[in-house]
Amino acid sequence: MVAKSNSLSEFSFISEISLEDWLKQDLGLSRSKIKEFHFKKNWLAKRTKNKETLTFPIDLLNDHLINPRFDGPEVKILYSADDLMALSKPAGMHLFPLHYSETDTVLNFLRSQNFGRDILQVEAHSHEKGALFRLDHVTSGLMMFARTEATYKEFRQNLERQKYYLAIVHGHVQKNGRHRHFLSGLNKGGAKVKCSPDPSAASLEANIEILPLAFREDLNLSLIGVLLGEGHRHQIRVQLACIGHPILGDILYGGKLEERVFLHAWTYVFGPRFFQDDTCPLFGKFFDLNSGLQVFSDHRGISQRR
Structure with a gap:
């Protein structure tokens, strides 16, 4: 995430109120959100005057809004x-x-x-x-x-929903199977999640099922399909690393540096409906996706969409 902007905007008050009360009551900001802007206590205690105009960070005034400008890659x-x-x-x-x-x-x-x-x-x-x-x-x-x-x-x-992923991992994945682990550290932002085969008081159960699709012996890389169970943060990434097959590009969990982390959300089944994304950016650099996706589709009984 990018840092907060230094852009400022003016706001005119129509009544007397302490700035702290205005931030909480009118803008709906929590105490923790207000602390992010590092306002001094005497400034927060200041009472505004009728028709007084003050300058504030634009990120503060528009805290709950989504900027209509888009500068990201193609979606x-x-x-x-x-x-x-x-x-x-x-x-x-x-x-x-x-x-x-x-x-x-x-x-x-x-x-x-x-x-x-x-x-x-x-x-x-x-x-x-x-x-x-x-x-x-x-x-x-x-x-x-x-x-x-x-x-x-x-x-x-609706509990009848399934999510299928594609991943390129290190090592030779030779057989399909289900894997059960227990994860901790899930609430620590972008920090590394911990994985163990044994439960603890602070852990949550995590399940995945994997299917080998192709293997490149010259690169020691496998293309696999993954059926995700619960959907915890970093779940597939940490569970694959835990069984000795970190994802290519995922340096956080032991993978070698590459152009990207090679994990792609492929198919979503929602009751009788399913949706698919076959784009898989850069996967074709290492594997023939046509044959790999066909193997995955045939095994799971999913009609491949192209």
Whole structure:
């Protein structure tokens, strides 16, 4: 995420109020959010005067808003209907901004498009808005958005949903199988998640199922399919590293440095409906995706879309 902007904007007051009360009551800012701007106590205690004009950081005045400007890489629209939208998220892009001055996230893209404004009204109080799930910053691929509150609630209540990923990992993955681990450190922002085969008081269960699709002996790399269980932060990345097959490019979990982290959200099954993103940026540099995706499709009984 980028740092807060130094851009300033003027605000004129129409009544007397302490600046701290104005920030909390009128702008709806929490105490922790106010602390981010490092205001001095005597400034917060200051009482404004009628018709007084003061200057504030634009990130503070627009804290709950999404900037309509978009300066990120291309986002491809895969599917759009009255209830759902599917996008192809590039690797290296965040879902939502931390500050109004950020202009390179998925939600900035939606805000910049007239058709995306309804999505921003779904679960408007949350950072994710109408997103049905999140992807790590380094992960590319399919993202789904509800365009109505009814669709969002239907998704949350429907347990018949599955997410399939593609990954290029180090080592020779020779057989398919299910893997169960216990994760801790999930609430520490961008910090490394810890993985163990044994449960602890502070851990959460995590399950994945993997399927080998192809192997490059000359590079000691495997193309695999992954069925994600719970969807914890960094789950696939840390579980694959835990079984000795870190993802190519994922230096946080032991992978070798590459142009990107080779993890891609491929297919999403939602009840009787499914959606797919076959773009898989840069995967073709190492593997023939046509044959690999066909193996995955045949094994899981998914009709491949091209």
